[in-house]
Amino acid sequence: MIQRGVDSRECQEINLLLSRALFQKAGLVQTLRFPGVIGCIDGTHIPIIAPSVNEGDYVNRKSFHSINVQIICDAANIITNVEAKWPGSVHDSRIFRECTLSTKFGHGEFTGYLLGDRGYPCLPYLLTPYPDPEPGPQQRYNLAHCRTRARVEMTIGMLKARFQCLQRLRVTPERACDIIVACVILHNIATNRGEHCPSEPNISSDPNHEHPDPPTDIQDGRAVRDTICHNHFL
Numbered sequence: 001m002i003q004r005g006v007d008s009r010e011c012q013e014i015n016l017l018l019s020r021a022l023f024q025k026a027g028l029v030q031t032l033r034f035p036g037v038i039g040c041i042d043g044t045h046i047p048i049i050a051p052s053v054n055e056g057d058y059v060n061r062k063s064f065h066s067i068n069v070q071i072i073c074d075a076a077n078i079i080t081n082v083e084a085k086w087p088g089s090v091h092d093s094r095i096f097r098e099c100t101l102s103t104k105f106g107h108g109e110f111t112g113y114l115l116g117d118r119g120y121p122c123l124p125y126l127l128t129p130y131p132d133p134e135p136g137p138q139q140r141y142n143l144a145h146c147r148t149r150a151r152v153e154m155t156i157g158m159l160k161a162r163f164q165c166l167q168r169l170r171v172t173p174e175r176a177c178d179i180i181v182a183c184v185i186l187h188n189i190a191t192n193r194g195e196h197c198p199s200e201p202n203i204s205s206d207p208n209h210e211h212p213d214p215p216t217d218i219q220d221g222r223a224v225r226d227t228i229c230h231n232h233f234l
Contacts, residue, residue, distance in 0.1 A: 034144045035232055038112035039072045039080055040152035041126070043092040043119070044160075046084075047168040048176050058173065060088030067169075067176055070095045071184075072114065073155040077191050084180040087173070092119040096126070113224075115149040122221035127228070140233040141225075159187045161199045 045066035051058055058065040066088030072081035086095050096102050096116075104110060105125040114126045122128045129142045160166050163183040169176040 034115075034148050035228065036112045037115060037148060038110065039074055039114050040149045041070065041072045041096065041114045041116045041120070042149075042152045042156065043095065044069050044071060044156045045088055046166050046176065046180055048173060049168070049170050051173050054087070057087040057089050064088075067173060067180065068092070068095060069180055070099065071152060071156055071159075072101075073152045075151060077151070077155045077158060078188050079155060079159070079184050082181060082184045084177045084184075092116075093121055096120060115145055117149065122225055124221045124224045127221060127225050130225070130229075137229045137233040141229040144233070158191075158197045159183060161197055162187055162190060 045060055045062075045064075045068055047064055047066050048058065050065050055065070058067075060066050060068065067084060068086045068088050068090050070081070070083035070086075070092070071079055073079050081099075081101055083095055083099050105114075105123075110125065112125075116126050116128055118128050118131060120126055120128055127145070129145050130138045133139045133142045163186070165179065166183060169179060171179065
């Protein structure tokens with residue numbers, strides 16, 4: 001693991017606390033009927049040149065060298081949390097499990113849910129889609145989940161459209177992490193100012209990020225998912 005990335009935990013916590021209000025302000029909760037969402041999470045691979053140290057650690061499942069970056073965003077396309085310090089071989093679920101934010105969620109310091117794809121475990125505070133949804137409520141849950149979580153895919157697309165250097169960073173991994181975090185900060189400033197994104201992001205898929213099989217070690221969020229499905233998607 002590269003010991004670089006975002007160190008200002010206090011700023012991350014403040015932004016994440018604000019994110020639920022931003023989701024509600026943008027009307028996503030009311031429109032899609034997905035309750036309690038405070039952010040959407042995804043990983044994205046930023047290609048780098050082959051490093052001279054621990055080269056194999058940076059080779060991801062698509063066989064190129066990268067930094068696997070965890071992104072959490074709100075409804076306004078503001079990135080409220082970024083973890084830019086892990087080699088490309090590391091799984092999304094491990095990045096989240098070992099980040100400070102996950103610990104704080106586990107201790108009950110936040111009220112609400114993150115939405116993630118099936119690359120993450122289903123947790124009481126991180127909801128994933130049903131793998132084989134039954135017709136009716138489960139399918140409606142998955143549809144609302146997909147439409148809401150698309151916000152993070154759009155945000156990642158905007159970030160990469162604004163900063164073409166993220167297509168491939170020709171620097172050391174440590175320097176690459178600094179550049180990624182700087183781009184995130186500048187993206188947030190541009191978004192807050194309402195600056196136009198230079199190209200329309202493609203939110204259908206990230207060509208540099210695959211969705212591996214879901215982890216099977218922790219699934220204790222399934223009861224929470226079932227309750228939300230029953231209460232809001234009947």
